[in-house]
Amino acid sequence: MSAPLSPDHALIAHSTQPLNAEPPLHRLRANFRTQVADFYIRSHGDMPHLDPATHRVRVAGRVARPLDLSLGDLQAGSAPKNVMAVLQCAGNRRADLQVVGCTSGDHWAPGAIGHAEWTGAALADVLHAAGVSETDGLHVAFEGADVAENEGAEDAPYGVSIPLAKAMSGDVLLAWAMNGEPLAREHGAPLRVVVPGFAGVRSTKWIRDIRVQDRPSDAFQQAHDYLLFPPDMRAATQDPIRGVTIDEMPLNAAICEPAPGSSLPEGSTTIRGYAIATDRAIARVDVSVDGGRQWRQATIEDHGGARWSWTFWHATLDLLTGEHELVVRAWDAAGQTQPALADDVWNFKGYLSAAWHRVRVVVL
Incomplete structure (x- = not known):
């Protein structure tokens, strides 16, 4: 624990x-x-x-x-x-x-x-x-x-x-x-x-x-x-x-806010996270509030674009009452994106987990 x-x-x-x-x-x-x-x-x-x-x-x-x-x-x-x-x-x-x-x-x-x-x-x-x-x-x-x-x-x-x-x-x-x-x-x-x-x-x-x-x-x-x-x-x-x-790391993205299991008020919610693409730039970040059926483009924050840095992003979306599965996926400068399911990248060592990141929240 x-x-x-x-x-x-x-x-x-x-x-x-x-x-x-x-x-x-x-x-x-x-x-x-x-x-x-x-x-x-x-x-x-x-x-x-x-x-x-x-x-x-x-x-x-x-x-x-x-x-x-x-x-x-x-x-x-x-x-x-x-x-x-x-x-x-x-x-x-x-x-x-x-x-x-x-x-x-x-x-x-x-x-x-x-x-x-x-x-x-x-x-x-x-x-x-x-x-x-x-x-x-x-x-x-x-x-x-x-x-x-x-x-x-x-x-x-x-x-x-x-x-x-x-x-x-x-x-x-x-x-x-x-x-x-x-x-x-x-x-x-x-x-x-x-x-x-x-x-x-x-x-x-x-x-x-x-x-x-x-x-x-x-x-x-x-x-x-x-x-x-x-x-x-x-x-x-x-x-x-x-x-x-395992040397170079895969394209990846994660939701940092809100936290899993959060209870949120109905209306506008800002989702924040990071993305990383090793030696390539992050070209786009997409966010979904319904498990990946519909997507909205997030805003990529400008922090200077150093070669080995990560990328911060955010998206402000309206959430209705009920349960929501927030999802993020990133795209790199070569047009590559992440696999949708953790099942697609599972291995018994648990390395290189880079599927879409999913966070469940409840809107009251």
Whole structure:
């Protein structure tokens, strides 16, 4: 059962050991740049306590000059880079898939997502300084200082990887600040990786080891866990060979206000939410008050259109007395939209839940 973390903390905890929590959706929608107190927390084990003065990050593997860097070394090495970017758990909106069939993992509502300004050193600059071999087919593996609790396997240091081409894109950071403040412990202090456009699992917190290699990481999170499996597969029959690695996130949209189960007065109601399309712009957002039979176009709010940002939208509609199923769907710049039903994207891991988002309300 989800519960508030504490009377003075806005987040709702799905689990406390390890800590996994998301904000109430009205708090998520309150600011285009998500406040740290409203940013979801995803942990795979106990959060380490690291001393910023002594913590080191190693860079090794297919590089000419292996490095051993402190936070001070990274901050002094080049001008810091700021990137506005969304981080989103691959299990965001898993609760919608749970309605279709049993899934593993925490039952996230649409709040396992947040948008912040990240400050740090470009990973590409660090790899260049190490004399990286920019050869096709290479990968950059990350290891955190945390020990992950791995379902069905031994606990081990958290590890993932991304293709070298993504690592060298310029916007991937070794970040030490979030919204202009040093990282909080729960968000990876003193250093974390931020991989814009990829599932949050790739943005390793408490980073301690970076290795350029000729294959993806063989750590549990990369090789066995964060995979999209076909709908016929179950936990007892899972086969990593049939899984698709989850990197880029799908087109998605969610209603943040009103909340599910709200009782509303008859008449004008404003519906608010977010939409996200990874590296494409959101071209249109449609809203329905009758389960998707009729649609009205929502207003897309202008917040500058940064490449890795999300999109806020709103629509003011008249609601008559009775029960209503509010629905949202988004369209991206390529003319793609979302599947209508959660049944269409169900998988036993509960990843990439991106069907139309539905909220039931009662008008009195």
